[in-house]
Amino acid sequence: MNTILKIIRLSKSFGGLSALREITLEAKQGQIVGIIGPNGAGKTTLFNCLTSLYYSTAGQIEFQERPIVPEVAETKRRLIKRCAILFFVLGLIWVPLFWSSFVPHTFFKVEVVLLGIFILSIRLLLVRGLVRFQIWAWGLMFVFLISDLWFAIWWLTHLLSSGPMIGTGIPLCYFAVPWGIIAGPFSIYLILQLVLRKVRQLYGFRLGPDAICRLGMARTFQNIRLFFNLSVLDNVKIGFHVQIRSGVLGILLKTRSQRDEEELTEKEALKYLRFVGLDGRAFDLAGALAYGEQRRLEIARALASKPKILLLDEPAAGMNAQESSELIRLILKIREKGITVLIIEHDMKVIMNLADNIYVLDYGVLIADGKPDEIRTNPKVIEAYLGGGTAHAET
Amino acid sequence: MRWQLYKKDPRFIFLSLIFLAVLLPWLPLGASSNYILRILTTAVLYMILALGLNIVPGFTGLLDLGYVGFYGIGAYTSGLLSIHYDLSLWVILPLAALNGALWGTLLGAPTLRLTGDYFAIVTFGFSELVVLLLRNELWLTRGPMGLPGIPPPSIFGHPLTHDWEFFYLILLLLMIVLLVVTRLQDSRLGRAWFAIREDEIAAQCCGVNLIRYKVTAFAISASIGAMGGAFYAKWFKFIHPDMFKFWESILILCLIVFGGMGSIAGTMLGALILIPLSEVLRAVLPQGLFNARYLIYGLVLVLMMRWRPEGLVPFERAQAKKAKLARERLEI
Numbered sequence: 001m002n003t004i005l006k007i008i009r010l011s012k013s014f015g016g017l018s019a020l021r022e023i024t025l026e027a028k029q030g031q032i033v034g035i036i037g038p039n040g041a042g043k044t045t046l047f048n049c050l051t052s053l054y055y056s057t058a059g060q061i062e063f064q065e066r067p068i069v070p071e072v073a074e075t076k077r078r079l080i081k082r083c084a085i086l087f088f089v090l091g092l093i094w095v096p097l098f099w100s101s102f103v104p105h106t107f108f109k110v111e112v113v114l115l116g117i118f119i120l121s122i123r124l125l126l127v128r129g130l131v132r133f134q135i136w137a138w139g140l141m142f143v144f145l146i147s148d149l150w151f152a153i154w155w156l157t158h159l160l161s162s163g164p165m166i167g168t169g170i171p172l173c174y175f176a177v178p179w180g181i182i183a184g185p186f187s188i189y190l191i192l193q194l195v196l197r198k199v200r201q202l203y204g205f206r207l208g209p210d211a212i213c214r215l216g217m218a219r220t221f222q223n224i225r226l227f228f229n230l231s232v233l234d235n236v237k238i239g240f241h242v243q244i245r246s247g248v249l250g251i252l253l254k255t256r257s258q259r260d261e262e263e264l265t266e267k268e269a270l271k272y273l274r275f276v277g278l279d280g281r282a283f284d285l286a287g288a289l290a291y292g293e294q295r296r297l298e299i300a301r302a303l304a305s306k307p308k309i310l311l312l313d314e315p316a317a318g319m320n321a322q323e324s325s326e327l328i329r330l331i332l333k334i335r336e337k338g339i340t341v342l343i344i345e346h347d348m349k350v351i352m353n354l355a356d357n358i359y360v361l362d363y364g365v366l367i368a369d370g371k372p373d374e375i376r377t378n379p380k381v382i383e384a385y386l387g388g389g390t391a392h393a394e395t
Numbered sequence: 396m397r398w399q400l401y402k403k404d405p406r407f408i409f410l411s412l413i414f415l416a417v418l419l420p421w422l423p424l425g426a427s428s429n430y431i432l433r434i435l436t437t438a439v440l441y442m443i444l445a446l447g448l449n450i451v452p453g454f455t456g457l458l459d460l461g462y463v464g465f466y467g468i469g470a471y472t473s474g475l476l477s478i479h480y481d482l483s484l485w486v487i488l489p490l491a492a493l494n495g496a497l498w499g500t501l502l503g504a505p506t507l508r509l510t511g512d513y514f515a516i517v518t519f520g521f522s523e524l525v526v527l528l529l530r531n532e533l534w535l536t537r538g539p540m541g542l543p544g545i546p547p548p549s550i551f552g553h554p555l556t557h558d559w560e561f562f563y564l565i566l567l568l569l570m571i572v573l574l575v576v577t578r579l580q581d582s583r584l585g586r587a588w589f590a591i592r593e594d595e596i597a598a599q600c601c602g603v604n605l606i607r608y609k610v611t612a613f614a615i616s617a618s619i620g621a622m623g624g625a626f627y628a629k630w631f632k633f634i635h636p637d638m639f640k641f642w643e644s645i646l647i648l649c650l651i652v653f654g655g656m657g658s659i660a661g662t663m664l665g666a667l668i669l670i671p672l673s674e675v676l677r678a679v680l681p682q683g684l685f686n687a688r689y690l691i692y693g694l695v696l697v698l699m700m701r702w703r704p705e706g707l708v709p710f711e712r713a714q715a716k717k718a719k720l721a722r723e724r725l726e727i
């Protein structure tokens with residue numbers, strides 16, 4: 001059995017509060033991995049970090065031996081932050097330079113000011129994107145860097161002696177020359193960095209939640225998040241979103257491939273509803289389902305994206321004994337399909353029956369891991385759940 | 396039996412309505428026939444605009460207060476193109492739609508990261524910006540002098556002059572827009588929009604790229620608005636920056652809220668009721684109270700919010716009806 005998911009020393013802190021501290025976790029293909037812990041232990045935070053809803057502060061996640069959150073050293077992170085801020089500050093000077101070189105001697109012209117505001121706001125957005133390691137930001141920055149470089153060279157060659165004025169009386173060269181001297185080497189440095197090395201390895205781009213889903217990681221939520229005003233069938237169809245490709249043009253022209261895709265979607269959606277036993281209610285609104293059925297619908301929606309790994313966040317919460325034993329059967333059926341399951345659960349009967357491996361979290365720290373029987377007798381776990389005094393009394 | 400099935404199918408109701416509309420110019424209405432036709436043309440125009448706007452707040456769940464900006468862009472694109480280049484209507488309409496989509500994308504791409512009210516404020520600012528540009532760029536738009544003398548559209552060399560011709564033209568446009576909107580609604584794209592409206596986080600975790608789908612919604616909505624504007628310029632033959640003020644945005648938003656956010660039938664019904672209502676009130680109210688019609692307008696909306704806050708045809712009901720039809724289709 002090969003490892004499908006590997007979390008290496010993952011940490012997440014909200015301001016000063018550290019919700020996760022150096023969690024290390026491993027899931028093998030086809031396993032059911034349980035995650036337990038008292039309330040507020042950081043279990044859901046872990047899931048949110050896995051699906052990119054939160055960005056982890058440090059550590060690595062490898063999914064199918066591919067880093068989805070690559071390691072970024074703290075020094076590199078600081079360097080990127082500084083570069084990004086410098087990039088924005090250069091933009092601040094760039095705009096008045098741009099405007100005075102195109103409409104010299106004027107202090108205010110609506111179009112140019114608007115353009116300047118537009119460019120500055122894009123640069124500001126870029127800074128946020130850069131620090132969050134988002135791919136679009138780096139791509140767009142490349143374009144900006146080339147334009148910066150071009151302008152720097154142009155000013156240094158043309159405006160050294162006496163250029164046009166900014167507003168009235170301030171010669172442009174006082175701004176343009178220092179700017180050119182800073183911006184030139186800076187943009188050359190960053191462009192070379194971007195071109196010469198493998199960018200992904202160097203900076204470690206983050207994937208958004210949608211890209212994570214496309215890679216094959218689907219999840220359910222602790223507080224049910226269905227599309228309540230849509231029909232049950234449509235909910236599952238949205239889960240199937242990543243499996244089909246039709247774009248605007250295909251939809252408007254209703255091409256053959258688009259119609260085929262729609263038919264396939266409907267068939268597949270019904271298939272998944274049958275799998276969780278909801279095919280009888282396919283045409284009701286999702287909001288009209290009972291609580292247990294909504295939980296199952298959420299699982300069906302997650303399965304529809306054909307995940308390799310399924311994250312279940314307290315699937316048995318609020319279920320009675322019969323419903324939860326049905327749920328156990330369902331999860332075993334999912335495992336038979338070859339899908340790895342990560343499950344957070346408070347119901348010990350469910351987790352002890354299902355899990356091959358259990359990890360126990362307490363206050364963001366991993367306190368134990370092992371087979372269910374080991375966990376059951378682990379004194380640290382008992383202490384975390386029942387408090388120190390009881391564990392002491394037992395011995 | 397068959398009749399029963401037809402009666403349930405919204406397409407049947409829609410077709411019979413279109414049939415009625417096509418007959419309408421030939422009904423013996425006497426002298427006021429042209430007046431009624433003009434009011435109905437306005438109503439259908441607002442139907443198109445409301446259908447376009449509906450994509451953003453109704454389908455995707457983002458409050459858009461700047462829709463009239465795209466309407467204005469479409470109108471001026473159409474007016475300027477036909478004055479300076481004398482292009483055919485069939486060239487102008489797609490060009491106006493493309494121009495609207497372009498500005499929609501340019502506005503949407505950086506600002507759609509904002510959520511809720513902040514986004515609404517940005518769109519509001521955009522519509523004000525468009526009006527300011529139209530008013531101040533004299534070289535392009537002639538500013539507050541307006542743009543008079545837009546040549547009427549001609550079809551196969553025959554210039555449209557009669558009211559019924561324009562009425563048929565706008566009906567044709569309505570059909571096109573309706574086709575676009577219904578197809579989008581029942582597709583992968585439409586489902587992604589609904590998912591974003593219902594729950595952004597869950598949508599993301601189902602693999603929906605929020606920014607991409609929000610920008611697409613915004614661009615398509617903008618292009619429909621611009622197409623409406625293009626028709627308006629050709630029909631009214633005179634456009635002025637004041638026609639595209641903020642109030643229009645609110646009016647179109649009211650139509651949607653009145654009819655039912657997100658439901659196509661509701662949106663059209665809203666336009667069909669509220670737009671002629673203003674003209675009816677103009678006729679009914681005494682001379683002095685003439686402007687009180689907006690008061691009555693407001694009253695209608697307030698009462699609506701009290702008794703049917705979800706609109707005339709609520710989205711959920713349209714959705715349930717669609718599901719029922721699908722069930723019948725699959726079982727037959």
